[in-house]
Amino acid sequence: MKKSLLLQVFILSLLPSLLLGQLNKVFIPYQAQGYKFLATKPNSTVVQTFQNPSFDDSRWATAASAVGTLNNTSSPPCPLNDAAHVKTLWPSSRDALLRKHFTIPAGTRNVKVSVAIDNNVQVFLNGADISGGVQTHNDCAMLENFVFNVPDNLLKVGDNVLAVRGIWISSKNYLDVQVKGDVSYSITASAGANGSITPSGSVYVVPGTNQLFTISPATGYHVADVLVDGSSVGAVTSYTFPSVSSNHTISATFAINTYTLSASAGANGTISPSGSQTVNYGSSRTYTITPATGYHIADVLVDNVSVGPVGTYTFSSVSANHTIAATFAINTYTLNASAGAN
Numbered sequence: 001m002k003k004s005l006l007l008q009v010f011i012l013s014l015l016p017s018l019l020l021g022q023l024n025k026v027f028i029p030y031q032a033q034g035y036k037f038l039a040t041k042p043n044s045t046v047v048q049t050f051q052n053p054s055f056d057d058s059r060w061a062t063a064a065s066a067v068g069t070l071n072n073t074s075s076p077p078c079p080l081n082d083a084a085h086v087k088t089l090w091p092s093s094r095d096a097l098l099r100k101h102f103t104i105p106a107g108t109r110n111v112k113v114s115v116a117i118d119n120n121v122q123v124f125l126n127g128a129d130i131s132g133g134v135q136t137h138n139d140c141a142m143l144e145n146f147v148f149n150v151p152d153n154l155l156k157v158g159d160n161v162l163a164v165r166g167i168w169i170s171s172k173n174y175l176d177v178q179v180k181g182d183v184s185y186s187i188t189a190s191a192g193a194n195g196s197i198t199p200s201g202s203v204y205v206v207p208g209t210n211q212l213f214t215i216s217p218a219t220g221y222h223v224a225d226v227l228v229d230g231s232s233v234g235a236v237t238s239y240t241f242p243s244v245s246s247n248h249t250i251s252a253t254f255a256i257n258t259y260t261l262s263a264s265a266g267a268n269g270t271i272s273p274s275g276s277q278t279v280n281y282g283s284s285r286t287y288t289i290t291p292a293t294g295y296h297i298a299d300v301l302v303d304n305v306s307v308g309p310v311g312t313y314t315f316s317s318v319s320a321n322h323t324i325a326a327t328f329a330i331n332t333y334t335l336n337a338s339a340g341a342n
Contacts, residue, residue: 021185021207021245027102028162028179030065030116030143031087037063039094042167050097051124051163057099063088066116066176067096067166068141078140080116080174090173096166102179106157107204111150111181113162116141119169123177126161128154134167141174150181182206187241187248189213194221195254205244212240215252220281220319224255257281261315262323268295269328279318286314289326298329 036057040046049055064087071077080086090096104111113130115121118141123131130148137145166175184204191197195217205211215223215237223235228250233239241248258278265271269291279285289311291297297309302324307313315322 021205021247022183023207024180025108025183026178026180027104027111028100028177030176030178031085032100032177033064034100035063035065035088036060036099037067037088038097039091040097041093042095044095046097047095047165050099050165051127051129053127053161055099055163060097060099063098065098066141066174067098068118068174068176069172071172075172078118078172078174080141080176081118081172085176086174090166090168090175092171093168095168096173096175098162098164098166098175098177100162102160102162103158104155104160104181105183106202107184107186108155108157108181109152109184109204109206111152111155111179113148113150114144114178114180115146115148115164116143116174116176117145117166118172118174120167121146121175122165122167123148124163124165125150126154126156127163130154134165136169138169140172141176143176143178155181185244185247187211187213187244187250189249190251191215192251192253194218194256195223195252197250197252205241207245208243210240210242211244212238213250214238217254220257221254222257224253226253227251257319259318260321261285261318262321263287264323264325265289266325266327268292268330269297269326271324271326279315281319282317284314284316285318286312287324288312291328294331295328296331298327300327301325 038060066085067088067090068081068086069090070086071081113123117137119138120134120136122134130150135146164177184206187203187205189197189200189203198214217223223237226233226236229248258280261277261279263271263274272288289297289300300307300310303322
């Protein structure tokens with residue numbers, strides 16, 4: 001029983017990550033373990049190449065952050081330059097190079113790299129300079145001395161590489177980094193044949209925001225039904241997920257438009273087929289008008305407009321309801337009588 005309860009608590013603790021959506025998810029925390037670290041001369045060639053994602057750092061030391069110098073009695077103390085925060089010592093007159101791989105899921109956006117620094121720093125992500133060159137903070141380091149926004153198009157699903165150069169300026173130095181961002185929820189949108197849904201596929205949505213979907217049937221078709229998370233919401237042409245807080249699905253199906261052709265005939269003749277006929281969009285239907293013996297077609301009205309005393313009529317590429325009505329008249333003949341003289 002106790003094991004079962006512990007398992008349930010463990011599963012509940014995983015739910016936020018299983019659902020994927022999370023604002024300000026921390027990918028690399030301050031004082032993180034597992035950095036690759038090198039202290040090097042400022043003019044060394046490695047300073048120009050270490051930011052490349054494919055750079056071989058296998059011979060570098062493995063270290064924890066922060067990297068820094070400890071407070072001493074020769075200058076006023078800085079809040080972070082103590083043994084509780086400094087985990088790796090920063091050698092004098094050397095640049096401190098840090099590299100770390102981290103993983104992000106699909107749909108991650110709004111990633112920010114926060115830096116606590118004393119003195120100068122330059123930050124790279126996946127080989128690109130995101131700090132706009134070397135940035136200076138010649139004072140005691142504090143969390144978020146700099147916050148650099150990462151363009152979404154720099155992010156990769158899966159492995160990403162953070163590379164940071166701390167530049168020695170004075171006898172007191174400190175460098176630590178945090179990486180966090182918004183992990184989106186996923187809405188899977190699909191459409192059946194003869195229509196579309198926009199946007200479609202896996203749509204990633206920042207938690208707490210709205211997401212609109214537009215459902216468009218092809219010409220001659222209409223929306224048959226829309227299912228949201230497996231339940232019908234009717235034949236709607238748009239649907240908005242408000243304040244998204246979980247993963248969802250939306251799917252649309254479509255059906256061909258149908259139309260009614262109503263055919264009637266007056267006395268003394270027939271029209272075939274007669275009555276009401278249901279036809280699909282774009283189809284054709286031919287009607288044959290036949291008078292009774294001794295009668296002829298007087299007129300045929302299509303949608304109440306005369307088309308003359310025709311014996312057949314075809315509705316082509318039907319895209320609306322129609323009527324057709326035939327009337328008949330008796331045949332008449334002329335008898336000419338004559339008489340001779342007397």
